[in-house]
Amino acid sequence: MDHPYRAGRFVQQTTGYKAFIPAPLPPEPPLTYSGELQSLLSDADRNIGRLDALASMLPNPDLFVAMYVRHEAVLSSQIEGTQSTLEDVLAFEADALRDDTPKDVEEVVNYVRAMNHGLNRLPDLPLSLRLLREIHAELMKGVRGGEKSPGEFRTSQNWIGGRGSSLRDASFIPPPPHEVMNVLGQLEKFLHAERTQVPLLIRCGLAHAQFETIHPFLDGNGRVGRLLITLILCEEKALSRPLLYLSLFLKKHRAEYYDRLTAIRMQGHWEQWLMFFLRGVSATALAATQTAKDIVAMRDAHRSEVxxxxxxxxxxxxxxxxxxxxxxxxxxxxxxxxxxxxxxxxxxxxxxxxxxxxxxxxxxxxxxxxxxxxxxxxxxxx
Incomplete structure (x- = not known):
């Protein structure tokens, strides 16, 4: 069923365009936990649990975590148009830049640093607007978009659309600048207040979609929004180490991803978005579990040879x-x-x-x- 104002509403601005102002989370009317949504949630919970259990049994798991972080940085940045590969990042770190190294490799390296900064800060600083600003500052330092207020929430209107689009023909216009801090405050309150009322993975899915709708930075929103999912899981101890990243799934299903976000805003279709999100969590957790098993098997085989x-x-x-x-x-x-x-x-x-x-x-x-x-x-x- 459509609930056009369930996720928020488009509000006419004095300059002539309509910007979307999201309603506070959790959604109203409340989520309907249908058989399919409940089943997908159970599967995703189980697959996350298996991944974390395996991670706790890995010998020297931190040896592998750094590669997972770099891999996610590459994929998440590629969604935003970078060309750099995992090999480019590793060569950059080894001070071995080649003539054909893409210029945007520093954007990916910044993402690695931003992600590690967020994870390292979690024990002392709860997931908050302050932490998101710190992560954004690391992400945008000295790279493309670095002139767009790194570490600061926007004070001007942005929009989403194709290259060369304007406010007049944008596909989506997020909240106007005077509403940004209010809706961000509501999101922060939801993250802290709903820990017992809303299942963890549902909270991750709701928070990610809401963050992307708010689009609080002038640049880098997609990368910070995807990182937000992992930060929530680590803060809540659902993952002892950051081994779950959705970028590859979202890259493979990019059109459906954007369609699902649009359907939230236009028709209030939160349940359909959450089913898509939970499928992604399950698929990603299963893939990460297999990769971890294969890493251990290869490490054991290579160590036995020497x-x-x-x-x-x-x-x-x-x-x-x-x-x-x-x-x-x-x-x-x-x-x-x-x-x-x-x-x-x-x-x-x-x-x-x-x-x-x-x-x-x-x-x-x-x-x-x-x-x-x-x-x-x-x-x-x-």
Missing amino acids: AKNAKALTLLDHLFRYPTVSVNNVCKLMNCTFPTAAKLIANFESRGWLQELTGHERNRLWRYQPYLNLFARDNIAT
Whole structure:
């Protein structure tokens, strides 16, 4: 059933356009937990629980978390139009920029820093407008859009539309600037007040959609809104580590994603949006669980091959955190000579673990290709 004003209403502004002002959460009339919605919620809860249980059993799970964070940064940024790949980010971090490295790689690196900042701040600062502003400041520092008030909620009108669109032909106009702090305050109140009344994953889905509707920054709203989902799950201890990211699912279903958000605003279709969102959570959790299992299996297999070589074991652990290395990197890591480091890299290369990237005689760079292959695949069920 349509409820045109359930999610809010379009309000005529003095300058002639209509902007959407969202109603406070949770929705009214209240959500209807139909059989399908309830079933999808149960599945998503179970799949999140399995992912977190596996993460708690991983040996040195923090070795892998950094790669999950980078992978999400790449995917989330690609949704916003960046061209950089995971390999570009790793090369950037290893100070090995190539001539063909996309200029927007710094945007992805900023996303990694912004995400880590938010996760590191959660133990001391509850999820709040202040934390979202801090995350946004890290995200936009010194990159495209960096002139658009990093870390500050907007004080001018923005809109959503195709390239070159204006307020006159925008596909959606978020709240006017004088309403932004009011509707953000309502969202913050919902995040803190509804923890017992609204199931956690429903709260994540409602909060993400509301944040995207408010569009409180001049740039970077999509990335911060997607990160908000993971921050809620980590703050609520549903995930002990940040291993769930929806960007690949949303990228694959981009048209439906935008259609579902539009249907919330136009017809009040919260339940249909939540069913889409929960399908994404389940598919993403199942894929992340499989990836984690495959990482552990590969790590065990590779470690068993070099079990008697302490330096090789140290290098393997390093590669799970930083999969791109040079001989100089290994020298510093092992506190060893250049020939010793080169011999160790050659050993890994002969096993098919390291792949040389540059083709040069000097300043060569290798990456842990079998590991990166696990992140490059698309194992999310449609």
